[in-house]
Amino acid sequence: MKKIFIYAYNLELGGIERSLIGLLEAANPNKYEIDLFLAKHEGELMGDIPEHINLLPVEKRYQAFGIPLTSAIKQGYLFESFARFIAKPIEKLLRIVKKDKALSVEAFIYHKMIIKKMKAQEKKYDLAVSFNMPYYYVLDKVTATKKVGLIHTDYSTVHIGTKAIINMFERIDQIQCVSQEVREKLISSLPVDEKKVGVAENILSVNSVKKAALENVDDMPNDSKYILLSVGRFGTAKNFENIPDITRRLVEYDLDVKWYLIGFGGLESKIREEIEKNNMQNRVIILGKRENPYKYMNACTLYVQPSRFEGKAVTVREAQALNKPVCITAFPTANAQLENGVDGIIVPLDNEGCAKGIAELLKDTEKLEFLSNNCKTRDYSNASAVKDILDI
Template identity: 45%
Template sequence: MLKKILIFSHAMEIGGAERALLGLLETIDTTKYQVDLFLMRHEGELMKFIPTNINLLPEIPQYACLAVAFRDVIRRKEIGMVVGRLYGKKKAKKRVKKLNLAEDNDVALQYSHKYTLPFVPEINKIDYDLAISFLTPHYFVVEKVKAKKKIAWIHTDYSKVDIDKKEQLAMWEKYDYIASISEIVTKTFIQIFPELESKIKLIPNIMPMRYMQQLANGYTVEQEMLNDGSIRLLSIGRFCRAKNFDNIPMICKQIHNLGLNVKWYLIGYGRDEMLIKQRIIDAGMQEYVIILGKKENPYPYIKNCDIYVQPSRYEGKCVSVTEAQILNKPVIITNYTTSASQLEDGVDGIIVPMDIEKCASGIVDVIKNGELCQKLICNTKKYDYTNAYCINQIYQLIEVNL
């Protein structure tokens, strides 16, 4: 009899964590394990890439009321979810004020899940051998799934996010295991939650190679990324504070001031889009910083760029950087806390300072050093970035006795 795994996540919109989820789904051996996938919302461009051997469970209306506009919840007449979300919002506002947390915190999302918990049904009647909660908050798998073992994933650098530590600890400690995507992510997590160190298992992101191979040669993008003699830089990510795209216009201006003709293309979407557009205007970089928007298939754009740049303020482990390395591009990242776990500086990528002027100078140094660029390209061809072997660590968690 096949052992049973449930994987719980939010939706399949375009994002690094969602592509890492595709990698996990691609790699699990479904001749040995029955895999059920539960998504709160059957939404997102990546839905159609869910492997056909994965059993996608039906959407449940109450779960679909999370992370959507509140007016939609009212329209759906899910009264319990209306009450839970309103109460969670009220409690979050008070908690943020009491703890004096920064505006960029995760308390509202966490409390939205916590206080709607009583109003959502069980996900399935099956007793699973392993249940995986892939994206935080991790409340529902604990209370609404029956499983012998439960594991929750960390995808971010916890030293850079303002949290309600007491509530987060109570959430995490209910799991048998906590999967961390890198050693530095682990380090920053246990600095905040030393009580949880014994639960941590290092399981790096598994890259979705079938998905990437299918799409990388999908179409040409020269009309959007003109081959006009400029050096084409590319960055991919949600338009949010963590990615630091709002500083790209000034970095690009500094590069031009240093005498290089670059065009910097941005793929993504998010709440900071208007801020980024305004920064482009303020820097006078309308011709040189180009927002391409949300792209279902980013891989032809990666193939067409000269250098991939990730200028983030913080990351867990950036999936887009790994994808650029798989496609054998020179990669430059900023020195965010977890950068050393992302690449080996000077070997398969370059780490530059986050300061605008120093970041620009570092990018210019790489562009001018053709020998270094070729070295970076050659070294990416020597590495296996897929991490497909990491699936064995999940299998071991199923087999081990607690």
């Protein structure tokens, strides 16, 4: 029996988290003994952890992360509050020094500081997997014969301090990227040893998705000819703040559309601001968090992923598994996501090009049906990818 340790941040609704659940469900309990360590025991997917997975106790120091700084201080997280207090100014200073306004190192600084104060895991493992970046907990607090770090996004588009990330990559035994394109982008953008960089695609529990999709939807009325849906965190990568403008352009194409958004995140106020600015209050509807996004996918006309960058979006494959037509923007790794014109379409990333591409597709009922039928013939589970992580 192979002893495996898996680290992840939490189990909130997100593509990375759902792919983790897919991995845990696909892992043979007669072959793998898995201990799951979550930084925070929270999220709508906590109840989806399979019974054969051993959930380890939470680490107290992690609980200061993600709550207001004043609350962390009141709860006695003094060192953790100090780490958070100085991480942001350091990031701002480095942005000035390096002349890079998009530089993102706050999480790296904070994690590195607090993990030094944490207690190490006593058990020895055959394999330790860090499902999230940064990899510091697995590197510094877990004893394992081999250590693996996963990459879920296109790091050629993410501004992280090169020195910090290269040092982390040098210390990890193996890096597994979510697609071949993400692997190539990583190797071309950072001085990393390509011999230790492989591919492990996200694993999807198709049966669970299809079962959940059968539930009734009562808050997404079918009162427009075309119902569009996007699911994801309200952050820079997903580009949801441009949806109101794209929707306005679709209306100008004389299309009766409603675009629903499922998710949460720091840019929600910006999205609402853009809805008001474009006068799309009756066309763009924020549903917020939904524990079961699949029933909404099943009810939409078209699933749209208008991202600026992705690794390989789990939500797109979930929609395809439900035989829905999907449309994605031309982010750098888009061609790894689908076969353009066969099981989905790729449209330009700019708002006008995106709106034009969506409009042309919506007006072509035969094309919509063609995309849907092709999805029915494909396997989007990637269940065989278990070996690409757990058999390293």
